[in-house]
Amino acid sequence: MVFDNIVQAIEVVLSWPTIGWVVVGLLIGIIGGALPGIGTALTMALVLPLTIPLGPTNAVILLVSIYSGGMYGGSVAAILVNVPGTGGAAATTLDGYPMARNGRAIEALATSATASGIAGFFTVLTLFLLSPILIELVLLFGSPEYFLLAFLGLAMITIVARGSIVKGLVAGAFGLALSTIGIAPNYPVQRYTFGNIALFDGLSFIAALIGMFALAEMIKLSVEQGSIAEENIELSGSILTGVRNSVNHPKLLIKSGYIGMFIGAIPGAGATVSNFISYGEAYRSSDESETFGSGNPLGVIASEAANNGTIGGSLIPTLSFGIPGSNSTAVLLGGLLMHGLRPGPQLFESELATTYGIFIALLVGNIIILFVGIFIMTRLGILTRISIHIIIPMIIVLALVGGYTLRTNWIDVLTVLGLGFIGYIMVKQNYSIIAFVLGMILGPIAEENLIRALMLSDGSYLIFVTKPLSLLIVILLLSVLFGPVVKEIVANKST
Amino acid sequence: MKNPVNKLAQYLKNSGLEEWFMFSLLVLSIYMIWESSHFSFSAAGTFPRIAAGIIIIGCILLIFQSYLPTSFQTWVSEDSKMFGQGETQENIPNADFDIESSDVRSDTSIQERPINNPLFTSLTALIYGALAYMIGFLWASPIFVLVYTRWFKLPRLISAVLIILSFVIVYVFMTALNIPLDQGQYFITKGIDGIR
Numbered sequence: 194m195v196f197d198n199i200v201q202a203i204e205v206v207l208s209w210p211t212i213g214w215v216v217v218g219l220l221i222g223i224i225g226g227a228l229p230g231i232g233t234a235l236t237m238a239l240v241l242p243l244t245i246p247l248g249p250t251n252a253v254i255l256l257v258s259i260y261s262g263g264m265y266g267g268s269v270a271a272i273l274v275n276v277p278g279t280g281g282a283a284a285t286t287l288d289g290y291p292m293a294r295n296g297r298a299i300e301a302l303a304t305s306a307t308a309s310g311i312a313g314f315f316t317v318l319t320l321f322l323l324s325p326i327l328i329e330l331v332l333l334f335g336s337p338e339y340f341l342l343a344f345l346g347l348a349m350i351t352i353v354a355r356g357s358i359v360k361g362l363v364a365g366a367f368g369l370a371l372s373t374i375g376i377a378p379n380y381p382v383q384r385y386t387f388g389n390i391a392l393f394d395g396l397s398f399i400a401a402l403i404g405m406f407a408l409a410e411m412i413k414l415s416v417e418q419g420s421i422a423e424e425n426i427e428l429s430g431s432i433l434t435g436v437r438n439s440v441n442h443p444k445l446l447i448k449s450g451y452i453g454m455f456i457g458a459i460p461g462a463g464a465t466v467s468n469f470i471s472y473g474e475a476y477r478s479s480d481e482s483e484t485f486g487s488g489n490p491l492g493v494i495a496s497e498a499a500n501n502g503t504i505g506g507s508l509i510p511t512l513s514f515g516i517p518g519s520n521s522t523a524v525l526l527g528g529l530l531m532h533g534l535r536p537g538p539q540l541f542e543s544e545l546a547t548t549y550g551i552f553i554a555l556l557v558g559n560i561i562i563l564f565v566g567i568f569i570m571t572r573l574g575i576l577t578r579i580s581i582h583i584i585i586p587m588i589i590v591l592a593l594v595g596g597y598t599l600r601t602n603w604i605d606v607l608t609v610l611g612l613g614f615i616g617y618i619m620v621k622q623n624y625s626i627i628a629f630v631l632g633m634i635l636g637p638i639a640e641e642n643l644i645r646a647l648m649l650s651d652g653s654y655l656i657f658v659t660k661p662l663s664l665l666i667v668i669l670l671l672s673v674l675f676g677p678v679v680k681e682i683v684a685n686k687s688t
Numbered sequence: 689m690k691n692p693v694n695k696l697a698q699y700l701k702n703s704g705l706e707e708w709f710m711f712s713l714l715v716l717s718i719y720m721i722w723e724s725s726h727f728s729f730s731a732a733g734t735f736p737r738i739a740a741g742i743i744i745i746g747c748i749l750l751i752f753q754s755y756l757p758t759s760f761q762t763w764v765s766e767d768s769k770m771f772g773q774g775e776t777q778e779n780i781p782n783a784d785f786d787i788e789s790s791d792v793r794s795d796t797s798i799q800e801r802p803i804n805n806p807l808f809t810s811l812t813a814l815i816y817g818a819l820a821y822m823i824g825f826l827w828a829s830p831i832f833v834l835v836y837t838r839w840f841k842l843p844r845l846i847s848a849v850l851i852i853l854s855f856v857i858v859y860v861f862m863t864a865l866n867i868p869l870d871q872g873q874y875f876i877t878k879g880i881d882g883i884r
Contacts, residue, residue, distance in 0.1 A: 242865075243861075243864070243865075245865065246864070246865065357763070357764055357765050358763060358764075359746050359749050359750060359763065359764045359765075360746070360750065362742060362746050363710075363713065363742070363743055363746035363747060363750070365742075366739045366740075366742035366743045366746065367713060367739075367743060369735075369738075369739035369742075370716070370717065370720060370736060370739040370740055370743060373720075373735055373736040373739065377727075377729070377732035379732075380727075380729040380731065380732040381728075381729075382727045382728055382729050382732040384723075384724075384727065384732065384733075384736065385720065385723060385736075408813065411809065412806045412809050412810055412813075413806065415805045415806055415808070415809040416804070416805050416806055580842070582836075582837070582840040582842055583842065583846060583850060585809070585836070586832065586833045586836040586837065586850060586854070587833075587850065587853065587854065587857070589809075589813055589816070589832070589836075590829045590832065590833065590854045590857060590858070591857065593813070593816065593817055593820065593825070594825050594829070594857070594858055594861050594869065595861075597820075597825065597867075597869070598861055598865050598867050598869075601867055603821060606817050606820070606821075607817070609817075610813060610814055610817050613810075613813065614810055617806065617810070618705060618709055619709075621705070622705060622706040622709060624709075632739075636735075636739070639735070640735040643734070643735060644731070647731075677762070677763050678759055678760060678762075678763045681758075681759035681762050681763065682759045685758065685759055
């Protein structure tokens with residue numbers, strides 16, 4: 194069965210128009226990732242409404258390709274203007290920008306493209322090999338476990354996201370609360386609709402995503418003037434040398450890719466963390482560590498291999514348990530749900546071909562990044578010189594129009610606007626908007642699983658602690674939430 | 689003893705944006721719990737009560753954090769930064785990089801304007817939404833882009849290109865998704881066909 198699904202997935206991905214969507218997604222992702230202030234998650238959120246006419250497979254493959262392209266695209270601004278287009282390219286600036294200043298910009302971009310493509314390819318291949326184990330693991334989880342996992346995912350996001358744990362929980366619970374608007378699942382009850390028929394289907398989490406990631410960000414960016422790049426970096430250097438840099442360091446390449454994959458699998462950690470950890474490890478283990486920070490290509494390889502490796506890792510909790518590893522995978526999760534694909538057993542049983550299609554699309558995408566990145570990168574520099582005030586009005590237009598086209602419901606436009614303003618306030622006050630978004634996305638899933646679990650146990654909440662796997666998740670949840678407090682108390686007592 | 693309402697009013701008067709945000713969340717949560725008690729099926733109120741309860745407990749901890757033991761204060765108020773990074777958001781590069789001090793020029797002309805840029809952007813986005821409701825996105829989008837580009841003093845050529853681009857974007861959405869974005873609720877109700 195697994196083999197049949199893999200073959201079916203290969204046939205689908207390599208056929209038209211799916212392969213076309215892979216290329217389009219990569220290009221959109223590269224451009225979105227290269228524009229500082231825009232980034233992958235916002236690009237994916239804006240494209241979401243446009244995926245409505247596409248079938249589930251093509252839509253998800255398009256989104257995943259944008260995610261993959263965005264990871265590479267973030268390195269363009271990092272190398273050319275010392276400002277990463279995405280958080281996953283932050284460590285790339287440390288050596289990529291000095292290389293550009295030393296007349297090796299093209300070499301740096303080629304190194305980045307090669308490292309991204311090869312590391313991404315190997316980590317997704319590993320994901321393929323791990324998938325039979327993942328399938329068995331996912332099938333062990335039932336309704337009680339999925340309910341608890343939703344809260345565990347929220348808790349994990351709060352410990353890595355901005356602001357304190359309590360602020361993160363408040364933000365996440367706010368998202369959960371808003372997700373209850375509308376007709377209740379399993380009961381014919383209108384909740385918080387004020388009798389307004391437009392609210393019977395609740396608030397759209399896609400509109401919430403667009404508001405939080407697009408509009409809030411544009412309001413924040415509007416305080417700035419001009420473009421990100423002040424000076425022109427001369428694009429010179431050798432593509433071949435750049436490719437050789439990566440190919441001649443296979444051990445570093447693979448190690449960094451797997452560091453990215455491992456960290457990506459931890460919910461909330463994401464590429465922002467993995468690229469720095471990988472860079473630190475490369476620095477520690479290198480014989481020429483004193484040259485790091487002044488244009489050593491090994492620094493670029495470590496960072497870029499890790500951030501593309503993160504993609505495969507972050508798909509593990511997203512597809513298996515519905516716990517996204519980052520903003521981008523939160524949007525991807527939203528896209529999956531929008532197209533009727535539920536994370537968990539469904540994706541590894543009846544929709545296994547779609548899941549393998551995602552992996553194959555990533556494999557193919559990483560090969561395409563290798564070639565597209567190397568050959569178009571000399572033209573990408575212009576993106577960093579675009580004024581922020583050219584981008585902002587276009588994004589706002591896309592955000593509001595996209596919000597309306599979801600369900601042709603003006604409540605969705607109000608959601609984009611309202612949550613855009615609230616998101617701006619939340620960011621200013623250090624509340625995690627990813628925790629909020631996660632709350633909105635996971636709320637319906639968590640509630641359905643809660644209801645199902647209580648039906649199974651005849652209303653007894655003990656079901657969440659009597660099953661071994663549920664008890665383990667409860668212990669993990671309490672450790673994540675209260676571990677820092679206990680640690681602080683123990684530390685105070687010992688001093 | 690001071691009237692609790694007066695005390696609350698005094699607290700709110702001295703409060704900043706965060707306190708108002710928390711107060712709004714508290715009011716919302718209390719309303720959700722109260723409303724859930726009127727549901728015809730009480731089980732439908734379980735999940736909203738859980739969510740609202742977490743908000744209430746969290747907000748109370750945040751409001752009264754200065755009265756908590758030191759260990760709890762740290763937990764309530766400080767960034768946890770598990771990996772030494774305070775931000776997972778991949779699309780916010782200035783989380784760890786001080787963009788204002790590197791390549792991007794800050795807005796130095798705030799004093800010349802009656803309102804600041806974020807407030808202007810928020811208000812115009814809101815008015816754009818309202819205008820789109822009245823006349824349709826196809827006609828409201830170019831107006832919004834015109835106002836925005838004039839405020840930020842973009843060159844006229846770029847402004848014109850963006851206005852045309854916004855029209856094209858909405859037109860493409862309209863055609864590709866077969867949604868009447870050229871029709872408003874009060875004006876131009878028949879869209880392009882009505883104008884012809």
